[in-house]
Structures are given as C-alpha cells and as structure tokens.
Amino acid sequence: MSKKNFKELISQLEEIVKELESGELSLENALKKFEKGIKYASLCNEKLDEAEKKVSLLIKDNKGNFKEKVFNNE
Amino acid sequence: MSKKNFKELISQLEEIVKELESGELSLENALKKFEKGIKYASLCNEKLDEAEKKVSLLIKDNKGNFKEKVFNNE
Amino acid sequence: MSKKNFKELISQLEEIVKELESGELSLENALKKFEKGIKYASLCNEKLDEAEKKVSLLIKDNKGNFKEKVFNNE
Amino acid sequence: MSKKNFKELISQLEEIVKELESGELSLENALKKFEKGIKYASLCNEKLDEAEKKVSLLIKDNKGNFKEKVFNNE
Amino acid sequence: MSKKNFKELISQLEEIVKELESGELSLENALKKFEKGIKYASLCNEKLDEAEKKVSLLIKDNKGNFKEKVFNNE
Amino acid sequence: MSKKNFKELISQLEEIVKELESGELSLENALKKFEKGIKYASLCNEKLDEAEKKVSLLIKDNKGNFKEKVFNNE
Amino acid sequence: MNKKKKQNIIYTVSDFTKELKTLFEEMYSFIWITGEISNLIIPRSGHVYFSLKDSHCIISCVMFRTQNKRLKFNFENGMQITGMARLSIYEPRGSYQLIFEYVELKGAGSSQTAFEQLKKNLFNKGFFDEKNKKPIPSLPSKISIITSPTGAVVKDIINISQRRFENIFLEIVPVKVQGKDAEYEIVKAFENVNMFSKSDVIILARGGGSLEDLSAFNSEKVAMAVYASKIPVISGIGHETDYTICDFTADLRAPTPSAAAELAVPEKKDLKKNIDLLRTNLINNFKKNILFLFQRVLDLKIRLKNPETIIDDMRLTLEDLEYRMTNQLKKKLNFHKYELNWIKNSLYANNPEKKILKLKKDIQNLTNKTKLIMNLIIKQCKAENNQQKAKLNTLSPINVLNRGYSITRKYPQMNIVKDSKMIKKGARLEVILKKGKLLCQVEKNE
Numbered sequence: 001m002s003k004k005n006f007k008e009l010i011s012q013l014e015e016i017v018k019e020l021e022s023g024e025l026s027l028e029n030a031l032k033k034f035e036k037g038i039k040y041a042s043l044c045n046e047k048l049d050e051a052e053k054k055v056s057l058l059i060k061d062n063k064g065n066f067k068e069k070v071f072n073n074e
Numbered sequence: 075m076s077k078k079n080f081k082e083l084i085s086q087l088e089e090i091v092k093e094l095e096s097g098e099l100s101l102e103n104a105l106k107k108f109e110k111g112i113k114y115a116s117l118c119n120e121k122l123d124e125a126e127k128k129v130s131l132l133i134k135d136n137k138g139n140f141k142e143k144v145f146n147n148e
Numbered sequence: 149m150s151k152k153n154f155k156e157l158i159s160q161l162e163e164i165v166k167e168l169e170s171g172e173l174s175l176e177n178a179l180k181k182f183e184k185g186i187k188y189a190s191l192c193n194e195k196l197d198e199a200e201k202k203v204s205l206l207i208k209d210n211k212g213n214f215k216e217k218v219f220n221n222e
Numbered sequence: 223m224s225k226k227n228f229k230e231l232i233s234q235l236e237e238i239v240k241e242l243e244s245g246e247l248s249l250e251n252a253l254k255k256f257e258k259g260i261k262y263a264s265l266c267n268e269k270l271d272e273a274e275k276k277v278s279l280l281i282k283d284n285k286g287n288f289k290e291k292v293f294n295n296e
Numbered sequence: 297m298s299k300k301n302f303k304e305l306i307s308q309l310e311e312i313v314k315e316l317e318s319g320e321l322s323l324e325n326a327l328k329k330f331e332k333g334i335k336y337a338s339l340c341n342e343k344l345d346e347a348e349k350k351v352s353l354l355i356k357d358n359k360g361n362f363k364e365k366v367f368n369n370e
Numbered sequence: 371m372s373k374k375n376f377k378e379l380i381s382q383l384e385e386i387v388k389e390l391e392s393g394e395l396s397l398e399n400a401l402k403k404f405e406k407g408i409k410y411a412s413l414c415n416e417k418l419d420e421a422e423k424k425v426s427l428l429i430k431d432n433k434g435n436f437k438e439k440v441f442n443n444e
Numbered sequence: 445m446n447k448k449k450k451q452n453i454i455y456t457v458s459d460f461t462k463e464l465k466t467l468f469e470e471m472y473s474f475i476w477i478t479g480e481i482s483n484l485i486i487p488r489s490g491h492v493y494f495s496l497k498d499s500h501c502i503i504s505c506v507m508f509r510t511q512n513k514r515l516k517f518n519f520e521n522g523m524q525i526t527g528m529a530r531l532s533i534y535e536p537r538g539s540y541q542l543i544f545e546y547v548e549l550k551g552a553g554s555s556q557t558a559f560e561q562l563k564k565n566l567f568n569k570g571f572f573d574e575k576n577k578k579p580i581p582s583l584p585s586k587i588s589i590i591t592s593p594t595g596a597v598v599k600d601i602i603n604i605s606q607r608r609f610e611n612i613f614l615e616i617v618p619v620k621v622q623g624k625d626a627e628y629e630i631v632k633a634f635e636n637v638n639m640f641s642k643s644d645v646i647i648l649a650r651g652g653g654s655l656e657d658l659s660a661f662n663s664e665k666v667a668m669a670v671y672a673s674k675i676p677v678i679s680g681i682g683h684e685t686d687y688t689i690c691d692f693t694a695d696l697r698a699p700t701p702s703a704a705a706e707l708a709v710p711e712k713k714d715l716k717k718n719i720d721l722l723r724t725n726l727i728n729n730f731k732k733n734i735l736f737l738f739q740r741v742l743d744l745k746i747r748l749k750n751p752e753t754i755i756d757d758m759r760l761t762l763e764d765l766e767y768r769m770t771n772q773l774k775k776k777l778n779f780h781k782y783e784l785n786w787i788k789n790s791l792y793a794n795n796p797e798k799k800i801l802k803l804k805k806d807i808q809n810l811t812n813k814t815k816l817i818m819n820l821i822i823k824q825c826k827a828e829n830n831q832q833k834a835k836l837n838t839l840s841p842i843n844v845l846n847r848g849y850s851i852t853r854k855y856p857q858m859n860i861v862k863d864s865k866m867i868k869k870g871a872r873l874e875v876i877l878k879k880g881k882l883l884c885q886v887e888k889n890e
Contacts, residue, residue: 006249006780013787020794027080027803030796031125037791038132044784051253052777058260059770080803087810094817101154101825105199108818112206115811122800122807129797154825161832168839175851176860178841185836192829196822203818228323228758235765242772252776259769266762273327274755280334281750302397302737309744316749323758326751333748340741347401348734354408355727376583376715383722390729397737404730411723418715421585423611425602427593427618428633428641436640441593441602441616 006047013040080121087114154195161188228269235262302343309336376417383410458535465533468540472531473574476567477542478550479503481523492519496542505529507544514685517549524550526560528692546687559655562664562689571671577695578676580707583715584644586613587708588637588675590630591649593618597701601649601680604705609712615641621650626660634669645708646675648690649701652682661688670694680704845878852876855883864889 004012016037019025025033078086090111094104152160164185167173173181226234238259241247247255300308312333315321321329386407389395395403427441455463479496486492490509495502507515507527527547533540548560570576587605591598593616605612617637619629630648637646648670650661660666661681670677670693679694680701691697698704845851852861855872867873867886875882 010780010783010787013784013791017787017790017794020791020796023799027121027125027796027799030799031128034129034791034794034796035132041784041788041791044780047249048777048780048784051249054253055256055770055773055777058257062260062264062766084803084806084810087807087814091810091813091817094814094821097821099821101195101199101821104818104821105202108203108814109206111814112209112811115807115814118807119804122804125796126800129795129800133792133795158825158828158832161829161836165832165835165839168836168841174860175841178839179851182836182840182842185832189829189833189836192825192832196826196829199822199825203815203822207815232758232761232765235762235769239765239768239772242769242776245776247776249776249780252773256769256773260766263762263766263769266758269323270755270758270762273323273751276327277330277750277752277755280331283334306737306740306744309741309748313744313747313749316751317747319754321754323751323754326754330748330751333744337741337745337748341738343397344734344738344741347397350401351404351727351730351734354405375581377581380582380718380722383719383726387722387725387729390726390733393733393736395733397733400730400733404726407726407730408723411719411726414719414722415716417583418712418719419611421609421611421613423606423613425606425614425616427616428588428636429618436636438615441614 004043006044009040009044009047013037013044016040078117080118083114083118083121087111087118090114152191154192157188157192157195161185161192164188226265228266231262231266231269235259235266238262300339302340305336305340305343309333309340312336376414379410379414379417383407383414386410457538461533461535461538465535468531468533470574474528474530474572475542476526476528476564478524478526481519481525482521484519484521486519494519494521496525504539504541505544506541507547511545515547526550559662559689562662562667563692566664566667566689566693571667572692576671578674580676580678580696581644582710584612584708586615586641586643587645587647588615588617588641588643589647589649590617590619590633590637591647591701592621595651597649597651600702601647601705604702605709608706608709611712612709615643617641622653622657622660627663627665630660630666631669634673638672638674641675643675646673646677647680647701647704647708648677648694649680649704650682651701652686658682658686658688661690663689666690667693678704678708680707842876845876848878850875850877 016033019033020030020037090107093099093107094111099107164181167181168178168185238255241255242252242259312329315329316326316333386403389403390400390407425441427439429437429439431437477496479498481494482497482502483495484492485494490512492507492512494505494507496505497503525547526549527544529542529544531540532543566572589598589601591601598616602614602616605614615637617633619633620626621630634646637643648661650658655662658681661679667689670679670690676695677693678696678698679688679691680698680703681688681690682700684699696707698707842851853859853874853876854861854867855874858874861867861873867889869886869889871886873884873886875884
C-alpha cells in the first residue's frame with residue numbers, strides 16, 4: 001500500500017470521505033473504510049514528513065556548501 | 075448466529091417485530107420469537123459497542139500522532 | 149394433556165363452555181366437562197404465568213446487560 | 223552532468239522552476255525535480271566560484287605586471 | 297601567438313573588448329575571451345616595450361656611437 | 371645606401387618623418403621606418419662632414435697637365 | 445596617354461584648375477612674346493599691370509616691382525614691346541596672365557638686335573628650356589668657380605661659401621672674363637672642369653660692367669659651353685639688372701656673383717639644424733606613435749570588461765531561481781498539508797460514531813417494541829382465558845345447589861345416584877352441597 005503515491009492516497013482518501021458522507025455504508029463497511037481512511041491519512045502524513053525532511057536536508061546541504069565555498073574563496 | 079452481520083441481524087429483528095405485530099403467532103411461538111429478538115438486539119448492541127470502541131480508539135490514536143507531527147513541521 | 153399448547157387449551161375450553169351452554173348435557177357430563185374446563189383454564193393460567201415470567205426474565209437480562217455495557221463503554 | 227555549460231544548467235534550472243510553479247507536478251515528481259534543481263544550482267555555484275577565482279587571479283596577475291610596466295615606461 | 301603582429305593583436309583585443317561589451321557571451325566564453333584579452337593586452341605591452349627598448353637603443357647608439365658608425369659605414 | 375645623395379636622403383628622411391607623423395604605420399613598420407630614419411639622419415650628418423675644407427686652383431702645368439694648386443686668397 | 449583615363453574622371457573645379465596650372469605653367473615657364481601695351485595701370489605698390497594685344501587678341505600681364513626696377517624705360521600705352529615672361533594661371537578666377545621677367549622696347553639698337561636674335565635663336569634651340577635645366581645639388585661636395593682669380597668677385601665667393609659651409613671644397617678655375625680671350629678661356633674652362641674636376645656644381649661669375657664688358661657672356665660659344673656642361677651651372681654675372689645669354693642658359697641664374705655663391709652653397713648650420721630637426725621629429729613622432737599605442741592598449745585594457753559583473757548577474761539569477769524553487773516546493777508541501785488536514789477533518793467529522801449511536805437507538809426502539817408487543821400478546825391471552833373461565837363459572841352445574849339441591853354420587857365410581865334401588869346398605873355416597881361435600885354411608889334403603 002505504501003507504493004501508492006501521494007496523489008492516489010489523497011484521492012482514495014477523498015473517495016472514502018465521500019462514501020462515509022453518503023451514509024449508505026453498512027456498519028462493517030463504514031468501519032473498514034474509516035480504518036482505511038485513517039491509515040491512508042497517516043501514510044500521507046509520513047510522505048509529507050519525509051518530503052519535508054528531505055527538502056530541508058537538501059537546502060541545508062546546498063547552503064552549507066555554498067557558504068563554505070564562498071568563505072574559501074575570500 | 076454471531077456470524078451474521080449487523081444488517082441481517084437488524085432485519086431479522088424487524089421481521090420478528092412484524093411477526094409479533096401480526097398477532098398470528100401462538101403464545102409459544104411468540105415467546106420463542108421474542109427470545110430470539112432479544113438475543114438479536116443484544117448481539118446488535120455488542121457489535122455496536124465493539125464498533126464504538128474501535129472508532130474511538132482509531133480517533134484517539136491518530137489525533138495524537140497528527141497533532142504532534144504538525145507541530146514538528148512548523 | 150399438558151402437552152397441549154395454549155391455543156388448543158383455550159379452544160377446548162371454549163368447546164366445553166359451548167357444551168355447557170347447550171344445556172343438553174347430563175349433570176354428570178356437565179360436571180365432568182365443567183371440571184375439565186376448570187382444569188384447562190388453570191392450565192392456561194399456568195402457561196401464561198410461565199410466559200410472563202420468562203418475558204420479564206429476558207427483559208431483565210437484556211436491560212441488565214445493556215446498561216452494564218453502556219456504562220463500560222463510557 | 224558537470225559537462226553541461228553554465229547556460230544549459232541555468233536554463234534547466236529555469237525549466238524546473240517553471241514546472242514547479244505550474245503546480246502540476248505530483249509531490250513525488252516535485253521532490254525529484256527539486257533535488258535535481260538543487261544539484262544544478264550547486265553546480266552553477268561551483269562554476270561561478272571557479273570563474274570568479276580565475277578572474278581574480280587573472281586580474282591580480284595582470285595588474286601587478288601592468289603597473290610595473292607603466293611605471294617603467296615613464 | 298607571439299607571431300601575430302601588433303596590429304593583429306590589438307585588433308583582436310578590440311574585437312574581444314567589443315564582444316565582452318556586447319554582453320552576449322556565455323559565462324564560459326566570456327571567461328575565455330577575458331583571459332585571451334588579458335594575454336593579448338600583455339603581449340601588446342611587451343611588443344611596445346620591446347619597440348621602446350629598441351628605439352632608445354638606436355637613439356643612444358646613434359648619439360654615443362655616432363662617430364664609430366660613421367667610420368664603419370665607409 | 372651611402373650612394374644616395376644628400377637631397378635624396380633628406381627627402382626620404384622627411385618622408386619617413388611624415389609617415390610616422392600620420393600615425394598610420396603598423397608598429398613593426400614604424401620601427402623599421404624609424405631605424406631607417408635614424409640611419410638616414412646619421413648618413414646626412416656624415417655627408418655634411420665628409421668634405422675637406424680647401425680652395426684649390428685648377429691650372430695646367432707646362433706639359434699641359436692639370437695641376438691642383440692651393441689657391442692663395444690673399 | 446592618359447587621355448582615356450582622364451575622360452572618365454569627374455574633376456572638381458579646383459582639381460581641374462590645379463591640373464591646368466601645373467601643366468601650362470610648366471609648359472610655358474619661359475616664353476618670349478611681343479605686342480602692344482594697353483590698359484596700363486601702375487598702382488603704389490610699384491607693380492605694373494597692363495594688357496598686351498595685337499590685332500586679334502589681348503592678354504593680361506604684370507611685371508613686378510623688382511623686375512620693373514631694372515627697366516631702362518617707362519611703360520606707356522601704345523608701346524610695342526618684346527619680353528620674356530612666364531604663364532601664370534590664377535586659380536581663384538580661372539584666369540591666366542603673363543608675368544614678365546624682362547621687357548625691352550621693340551626696335552632697340554643693333555647690338556641689342558644681335559643679342560635679341562641670338563637669344564631667339566638659342567631659345568628656339570631649347571637652350572633656355574626649363575626642362576633642360578639641371579637641378580642644383582643641395583649639398584655639393586666640390587664647387588668649381590669659373591671666374592677671374594683676382595678681384596673682389598672670387599674673394600666674395602670664397603668668403604661667402606666658407607662662411608656658409610666651412611669645410612666646403614672650392615676649386616677656382618681662373619679665366620679671363622673680358623677681352624678677346626675671355627670667350628675661349630671660359631669655353632675651355634667648362635671643358636676642363638667637365639673633364640677633370642669632380643665638381644657637383646659650377647659657378648660662372650663676373651662682376652658688373654657694360655654690355656661690351658659682358659660680351660663674352662652673351663656669346664653663342666660660351667652659351668653652348670654652359671649648355672653642354674654636364675655639371676649644373678649657376679650664373680652670377682654683373683648686377684641684378686644685367687641679363688646675359690649665359691644667364692638664360694645657365695641652370696640657375698643668380699643676380700650677382702655673391703648670390704651665386706649663396707645659391708650654390710647651403711648654410712651648413714641650416715642643414716645641420718634641418719637634420720637635427722628631422723631627427724627630433726623622427727624620434728618624437730615615433731614616440732608619439734608608441735605612446736599612442738600604449739594609450740590604446742591601456743584604453744582597451746580599461747574597457748576589457750571583467751566578467752565579474754557577468755558572474756554577479758548570474759549569481760543573482762541563480763539565487764532568484766533557487767529562492768523560487770525552494771519557495772514553490774515549500775508552498776506545495778504546505779498546500780498538501782492543508783489538503784490532508786482538510787480531508788482528515790472531513791474523515792473525522794464523518795466517523796461512524798453517529799451511525800453507531802443511531803443504530804443503537806434503532807435497536808433500543810425495536811427492543812422496546814418487541815417487549816410491548818409481547819406483553820400485549822400475553823395480556824390478550826389472559827383476557828381470553830379469563831373470559832372462558834367466567835363463562836365456565838356461570839355455566840357450572842353446581843349452581844342448582846344454591847337453591848338447596850344436592851348431588852349424590854356413588855363412591856368411588858362417582859356416578860350420580862338417581863335411583864335408591866341401585867344402592868345397597870352400607871354403600872358409600874358423596875353428597876355435594878351448596879357449600880362443601882359430604883361423604884356418607886347408606887344405612888337403609890327405603
């Protein structure tokens with residue numbers, strides 16, 4: 001399931017919310033969907049966290065290198 | 075009998091109510107049906123209780139995680 | 149005779165009442181029928197008492213369980 | 223990748239910025255592009271640093287020679 | 297490169313100055329051109345220095361060695 | 371070159387001076403011209419001092435041969 | 445030979461006039477002409493302006509004061525004159541005029557006539573042609589002076605020459621300058637000098653005198669000797685006003701012997717000065733060239749735009765791109781965060797708790813209903829039973845007992861005794877009364 005990309009997860013999450021909103025689900029289905037939704041949401045969160053970490057790492061690296069170099073050049 | 079899903083249970087419960095309402099049952103039959111109905115209702119309640127527990131668990135778990143994560147990202 | 153259900157008992161009782169009403173019975177017969185009727189009626193009473201007991205037992209059970217469970221869930 | 227000249231790097235970086243600004247990239251793609259972009263930017267910076275070093279070297283070398291000569295000529 | 301005469305050198309220097317002034321060069325080209333320009337300018341100066349040396353030698357010779365040369369030329 | 375007469379030398383020297391004045395010569399040519407000019411000037415000076423101061427008398431002796439005699443001015 | 449070429453040229457007025465001037469002034473630098481004077485004007489400058497005409501044509505003429513002073517007569521309109529002139533084209537007006545060097549009245553004395561005839565004769569032979577005149581060397585290494593070795597003339601010439609150029613080599617060629625031998629000696633001297641001397645120039649000189657005194661210099665032989673000389677000849681004969689045939693024939697005419705020396709011998713210090721000047725100019729010009737080139741290189745060097753500005757620009761561009769990229773990505777991340785939050789909120793808002801509560805209520809309702817119905821059923825059954833019971837009671841056969849009757853039944857068979865005969869003494873009987881039952885034993889059968 002973690003191989004789904006963010007967009008797929010979000011759209012499936014939206015689908016779930018709609019289904020839940022419709023009120024037409026059986027109790028068991030509603031429960032399953034809700035559980036799934038929670039799982040998807042947390043996967044999305046993980047993905048965003050990873051992305052953020054990566055970005056801040058890249059930025060730090062880049063700025064780090066840059067400043068160091070600028071410093072060396074003087 | 076516990077393998078029936080919630081919907082089946084509830085519809086059977088409704089069936090029982092209808093049969094009881096029809097007034098065509100013998101006392102003995104009515105008693106049996108009543109017993110069954112009560113049992114079904116109690117099964118339904120169990121299922122609902124379980125569902126409730128699960129839902130509140132999911133919500134509690136996830137909200138905790140969620141808030142924490144949002145905080146770190148800022 | 150106790151294996152007769154409530155409805156049979158009642159209808160035999162009705163039969164007896166009708167025979168007695170006809171006035172064609174000898175006293176002896178009438179007495180016999182009457183006695184039978186009394187017996188039937190009392191059987192019906194027993195059956196009804198049993199049914200009532202059972203119902204209140206079932207209800208009590210159900211309510212007890214129910215409340216207890218509701219309480220635990222909160 | 224380091225064999226691309228500065229202009230190519232800058233235009234590819236611009237391309238990436240445009241793609242990111244278009245808002246049409248998936249999160250994963252956007253991340254990949256960003257990583258690439260950061261890499262390009264750091265290559266560009268390296269190239270600029272090199273160029274600056276070279277220029278200041280050329281100027282230093284030449285000014286030294288030049289002033290001396292002008293002085294001798296007078 | 298030192299086999300180019302002064303005029304060629306200076307006109308190539310001018311060409312380079314113009315190209316750099318046009319602002320249309322890529323970074324790499326601008327660097328190369330600048331380097332070349334510096335080289336040409338210094339070659340020009342060398343040539344001028346040589347010429348000046350030669351001239352001052354000729355002048356000195358002529359004044360100092362004037363009589364000697366007159367003697368030799370006959 | 372020493373066979374050129376004074377006038378030619380002077381006019382060539384003048385020519386060279388003019389050419390140099392025009393500023394249209396290449397450095398190399400200007401150098402050559404300059405060298406030539408210096409040489410010409412020195413040749414001119416030589417020529418001025420070449421002659422030997424004397425006043426002679428062209429007369430025939432008895433045999434009809436020409437004889438140079440110092441002319442007695444007084 | 446350049447005709448074809450020249451036809452293709454479009455001249456400016458100035459160029460054409462200049463070309464004409466050069467051409468004609470060269471061609472007619474020296475002509476003899478005769479005509480009548482008219483339109484004579486002599487302004488205070490002393491120059492003489494007049495026209496020379498014949499029956500068909502007229503030419504404007506001028507004779508400048510210096511030449512005019514030597515004339516032995518005054519100009520008058522109507523005079524017939526013969527004179528030597530050169531053609532001059534005056535460029536600003538595009539007009540031409542004759543500038544007279546020498547004028548004499550037509551029909552002068554016989555010697556004059558003979559002189560004129562010889563002059564015309566020699567002129568026709570080309571003796572006076574400018575193109576036959578040899579250039580005078582600017583720096584002669586040796587000067588031969590054909591003149592009388594005695595007298596002021598030779599002294600003057602020597603003095604002047606040596607003053608002008610101290611190390612000059614002079615050769616005096618002594619000749620008689622008047623008398624009958626003069627002509628022969630002069631001719632011989634020319635021959636000898638041409639043959640033996642390595643001179644660059646010859647000065648033929650004599651002091652002033654009458655026309656007869658100067659006759660040798662007006663002779664055809666001397667003129668021929670002068671003309672034939674391979675060495676250029678400067679004549680310095682008589683005074684300024686004296687014009688001899690030799691003067692016309694010589695490569696250069698000096699008005700006096702001293703002047704001849706001056707023309708033949710350059711001032712050494714002038715030459716030196718000139719050479720020094722040229723040398724200085726040479727050096728200065730070359731230095732100027734070098735300085736100019738240095739300046740040019742310097743200018744170019746200053747203009748040589750340092751790519752640092754390019755680098756700075758690039759840095760700004762790069763920083764902007766980096767900022768935009770990072771900003772965009774952060775925005776995207778934030779957007780996704782908000783998106784996710786929103787969806788999450790929706791998810792929570794739609795969690796199944798409500799549904800569960802509703803279902804619970806439903807179940808409760810159903811349960812209640814079931815109970816209600818069950819109770820109802822039981823009640824109904826009770827009612828039915830009670831009804832039958834009541835009916836049964838009203839129909840009870842025992843009701844007759846209330847009126848005092850009793851029912852007797854044989855015991856234990858319990859069949860009702862309707863006939864006493866059927867009962868023996870001692871038999872047991874049950875008697876049912878209104879209230880209670882009796883068990884009796886038969887004592888007697890009546």
